[in-house]
Amino acid sequence: MRKHKPTSSFWILGLTSLGFFMSMMDSMIVTTASTAIRHDFGISITSLQWALNAYNVTIAAVLLVGAALGNRFGHRTVYMAGMAVFVLGSLMAALSGSIAVLIAARVVQGVGASVLTPMSMTILASGTPPERRGKALGIYSGIGGLGLIVGPALGGLIVSQLTWQWIFWINIPIGLAGIWLSHKYLPEDTPGNGRINLVDAVLVIIASVALILGLSDKSWSRFSIVLGLAGVALWAVLMLRQRGQSNPMIPLSFFRSPSFDGGNLATFLLYASMYGVVFFLPQQLQVVGGAKALVAGLELLPWTGTLVVVAPLAGKWVDRFGERMVAALGLFLQGLGYFWIGLTTGGEFTYAALVLPLIISGAGLSMAGPALQKAVLGAVPSADSGKASGIYNMSRLLGGAVGVAVSVLVFYARGSASSPAAFTSGFKAAMLTAAVLSLLGLPAAAAIGRSESK
Structure with missing residues (x-):
């Protein structure tokens, strides 16, 4: 077996962050390309939702399996395999000639992405000295968050200058380079003997x-x-x-903790609310607001860009005020922002009216996300943090998929894509539904820390 020289922390951080960034970016980059895809294929919004949902559902469904594969066959090996599958899915998506093929390609992409996040985090944590691990994980999380921020704007830029297929073509050279560099520079680990059920x-x-x-x-x-x-x-x-089971995929003992239950339920509702908005808002900006794809992506920055400012502060607020208070305030602010948009949208649509509620809702999301993640992981022993993280991410992604599905149902109940006025009517209903979903997370957030207070 070929032995690798000791790997520098720079390569470990850079290459693991690359996989995380790619998987996070592709969950958002399709949003500003959605209108172009819908027009190109001549499809309904019901069909279009699967260009987003197929990816997120697949990641959520395969996530725990991917983590088990890493323990069985080696984290570096599975990480490179996941990136290869992701590249294959990107190639299929770029060449797709129908929505059915695009959805199938997004499923393949999701299979690859489902192992990129858990494997990259495990490789980084095990390959970084303890005294630098916290800083490295902070940078890693920031780079993943950057993928969420730049995804819509980058998708808009690509669609405005080229065609929507290029949002997938760009993954191929980057992914292939990542596979080669990972083989060369990431540390090799010994495969385990864990059994996959x-x-x-x-x-x-x-x-x-x-x-x-x-x-x-x-x-x-x-x-x-x-x-x-x-x-x-x-x-x-x-x-x-x-x-x-001696080694269950989902340990039921975790669910004896109100913090774990409440944190996961609140996470589900937080992202159900957010993904419903991220599916329809770029389309509203283009269909009704008349914005080009690039402009629509940039117009989302008051919402997504709050992550850069608020997320680092949220960690300090959690340490000072506790997960329950920060998570509840975040859920409330997100719901407030979406209610504001839903109640004021109508008549003559103007982007300026969206800026403040977008900032408020984005700040809420950026506060609640880190607080809920800490609550969930803190509710289990540190040795079980890997499985708890997998369940947390399943809650996040399944919540997003359910949120998109529910928002589409509500959209068609009150509107349609037949005209700007009909689209606005459906959009208003979808925004108000997103607000309700976020506020429904408040009772779940209130359960956080309850067991510790007894």
């Missing part, structure tokens, strides 16, 4: 997909209702199977 792995994937598919049918057909109920039933079966 294939039945549980398949159940996670099928249950997640069935639930989201069932929610995504605006006609509420008998088939969609049965499919959604089947998803719920399969999740119940999965939970029952975790009992008595």
